[in-house]
Each structure stands twice: as C-alpha cells, then as structure tokens.
Amino acid sequence: MKKTLLATIFAVAALLLVLCMAGCSTGSSASAPASDQTAEITVSASASVSLVPDKASVYFGVSTQENSPELAQKKNTEAVNRVTAVLTGRGIAEKSIRTTSYNMYPQYIWSDSTGEQRINGYNVVTTMSVQDQDIEKVGELLSACVEAGINQIDSVSFLCSGYDDAYRQAFIQAVEAARSKAEAVAAAEGKKLADVVSISEGWQDTSLRYAKGANSIASISVEEAAMDMAAPILQPGESEISASVTVTYRLK
Secondary structure, eight states, rough: HHHHHHHHHHHHHHHHHHHHHHHHHHHHHHOOGGGSSSOEEEEEEEEEEEEEOEEEEEEEEEEEEEESSHHHHHHHHHHHHHHHHHHHHHOOOOEEEEEEEEEEEEEEEETTTTTTTEEEEEEEEEEEEEEEEHHHOOOOOHHHHHHTTEEEEEEEEBBTHHHHHHHHHHHHHHHHHHHHHHHHHHHHHTTOOEHHHHHHHEEOOOTTBBTOOOOOOOOOOOHHHHHOOOOOOOOOOOOOEEEEEEEEEEEE
C-alpha cells in the first residue's frame, strides 16, 4: 500500500515537472530577440518664410455725448451715416463694412451738495470694422473717416494674402530639415533611413492669414490719424510665416 502511494506521488511530481518545463519553453519562443525589433527615430524641425503684409482690417468708432439720450443717438446716427457714405463712396463694398457694437449709457457726476451721483448726459458709441483693404490705401481711408466723424480708432490688423503659399513653402522646408536631421543621427549610428512611419504637423499660427476676423497686431491712436488731417503712413514691416513638423523614420 505504501509502495503504491509513493509510486503515485513520484508519477504526479514527474508529470508536473514536465509540464513546467514545457511552459517555460513556450514563453521564450513568444518574445522576439531585441536584435529582431525594427529601429525607429523621431525628429522635429521648423522653418520660416518672410512675407510683407499687403491687406488690412480697420476697427474704429463714433462716440457722441449729449444732454439727452435722444440727441446723443441722433448725432451719433448722423455721424455714422456720414462715415458709411464716405466708405461706400470710396468703392468699398457693403459686405466689407460691419457694425461691431452699439451702446448707450449715462454719464454721472458727483454732487458735493447732495452727496449723490447724478446724470450729467448720455454717451452713444457705435463701433465699426472695414475689411479687405489694401494697405497702401488705409492711411487715406482713416483720414477721410476722421473728417466724416469717427473719433476713436481701435486697431489696424495687418494680413497677408499670400499666407497659404508662404506656409506651404515653410512646411516643405521644415520636412526637408527634419529629414536632414534624421539622416545625421542615423549616420552617427551607422544606419540609413528607410520609409516614413508617421509625420505630424505642429501648431499653426494663422493670425496673419488674410481672412475676416483676424486678430489685430498693430494699432494707432485717433490723434495720430487726425494730426493736421494728413494721411498716416502705415508700415506693416516684414512678418514670419512658420511651420513645424515631427517625423518618425524607420532605420535600416
């Protein structure tokens, strides 16, 4: 009986040992050696193209203050109508002229005798924007609008009609720079570049792109525009259109 029990125990132990060795052998064959893994390299690069802005968007307004709200509104409307007539008279399309805000609010002063605030008049402000203007014409446009009644100039945005072409050039240059960098790194490791695994575009700044509603990047004051009623000369300077990429290459 004891011999039979011992024989059974030895048989089970031998079977477990065989199964364990088989399991270890299977796990080794499932993972590929490190030398068989494909080597890759990821690089980033950027490039810029210089471009002179040729378009502008102008943001200005008419502020009118009078004793009564009716009179303030009447005078403001008359001034805005004169400005609109000047704009359309210069051949500017109505679709390029937009009223961006219209506000009326009371003006208060402090009364020492009563110790309270009291209304001293009313202010009406109409703000407008004019889009799609050639930069060389903006100075004369501002002077004409000041004569017509505008008394605040909020900003002048400089834009580039050739933005898309310039960005495309910058992007191509960035891709070429990324490949040149990857080739240098690969050569240092005794490798060469194979095919591209992935390529991604970096963040793109479109503030200079010629489109309605772009961010303003330059501003002038109404005093500068109205000085001696001479047309101000706007100098947009040269802007940089940049692109960046991240590329992953397979090595061979």
